[in-house]
Amino acid sequence: MDLGLKDKVAIVTGSARGLGAAMVARLAAEGARVVVTDIQREQAEATAAALRAQGHAVHCVVGDITKAADVQRLVDETIATFGGVHVLVNNAGMPRDKYLVKMSEEDWDIVMNVMLKGAFLATRAVMPKMIEQGWGRVINISSRAHLGNPTQANYSAAKAGLIGMAKALAAEEGRYGITVNCIAPGFMDTEMVQALPTYETIKERAIQAQPIKRAGQPADVADAVAFLASECAGFISGEVLHVTGGRYG
Numbered sequence: 001m002d003l004g005l006k007d008k009v010a011i012v013t014g015s016a017r018g019l020g021a022a023m024v025a026r027l028a029a030e031g032a033r034v035v036v037t038d039i040q041r042e043q044a045e046a047t048a049a050a051l052r053a054q055g056h057a058v059h060c061v062v063g064d065i066t067k068a069a070d071v072q073r074l075v076d077e078t079i080a081t082f083g084g085v086h087v088l089v090n091n092a093g094m095p096r097d098k099y100l101v102k103m104s105e106e107d108w109d110i111v112m113n114v115m116l117k118g119a120f121l122a123t124r125a126v127m128p129k130m131i132e133q134g135w136g137r138v139i140n141i142s143s144r145a146h147l148g149n150p151t152q153a154n155y156s157a158a159k160a161g162l163i164g165m166a167k168a169l170a171a172e173e174g175r176y177g178i179t180v181n182c183i184a185p186g187f188m189d190t191e192m193v194q195a196l197p198t199y200e201t202i203k204e205r206a207i208q209a210q211p212i213k214r215a216g217q218p219a220d221v222a223d224a225v226a227f228l229a230s231e232c233a234g235f236i237s238g239e240v241l242h243v244t245g246g247r248y249g
């Protein structure tokens with residue numbers, strides 16, 4: 001199936017590693033020109049260099065998604081380098097899991113800032129160009145945690161917020177040929193979850209709760225991103241695609 005992504009320009013935030021790195025690799029494999037962007041310089045540059053070595057068109061921008069000036073530079077450089085911006089994946093994020101009574105304001109603010117404010121800043125920055133092009137795809141990486149997980153009041157609130165934001169923007173921007181959707185991954189075996197002290201338990205419990213009995217892999221989410229970014233998904237907007245091995249609730 002031709003996804004129609006050849007020469008499209010795609011920004012994936014937080015794409016130095018993990019799910020984001022798999023997304024840029026998948027989009028590049030479809031012929032898209034991709035922008036690797038992350039706060040982690042070394043890893044972002046290594047990810048971009050590896051893709052470039054495979055012959056893909058890649059630009060790398062190091063920056064903090066919570067800073068409006070960094071985000072504007074990201075979009076300005078993308079347009080200056082590739083002439084447009086067609087796909088934005090709001091992927092940068094992280095958990096700061098604690099029971100509410102132990103959750104600091106800092107734990108709350110960083111999760112809100114990186115995931116919700118970051119998505120707001122990046123989407124606002126790409127929107128004028130997408131409107132001018134009459135074509136755009138925005139994909140917010142939410143999580144099954146939008147349904148609510150203990151110790152994740154901050155994370156669940158931000159992930160549910162990304163869904164509300166996508167539905168509002170789907171209604172607002174559809175007239176310009178722009179779709180806005182969410183992907184809600186379940187447990188995915190990445191460095192983010194491998195770093196949690198409860199990694200083995202979480203992984204075991206997730207597999208038990210899923211009808212499909214294996215750990216989710218970055219490629220599972222990257223495939224869903226490629227589909228929602230494609231011409232094939234042009235009549236789908238305001239949706240939440242669960243990539244959870246069949247687990248709901």
Ligand SMILES: NC(=O)c1ccc[n+]([C@@H]2O[C@H](COP(=O)([O-])OP(=O)(O)OC[C@H]3O[C@@H](n4cnc5c(N)ncnc54)[C@H](O)[C@@H]3O)[C@@H](O)[C@H]2O)c1
Pocket residue numbers: 013014015016017018019020037038039040063064065066091092093094095114141142143144184185186187188189190191192193
């Ligand atoms: N791994 C999972 O099980 C899972 C499940 C559901 C949703 N998600 C979501 O998917 C996304 C990617 O997760 P992952 O597992 O690949 O995590 P990861 O930690 O491997 O990757 C996240 C990336 O975001 C970057 N980042 C963090 N703060 C940033 C900032 N201020 N500015 C720019 N970049 C920043 C990090 O440096 C990192 O490279 C996150 O939003 C996460 O919440 C992950």
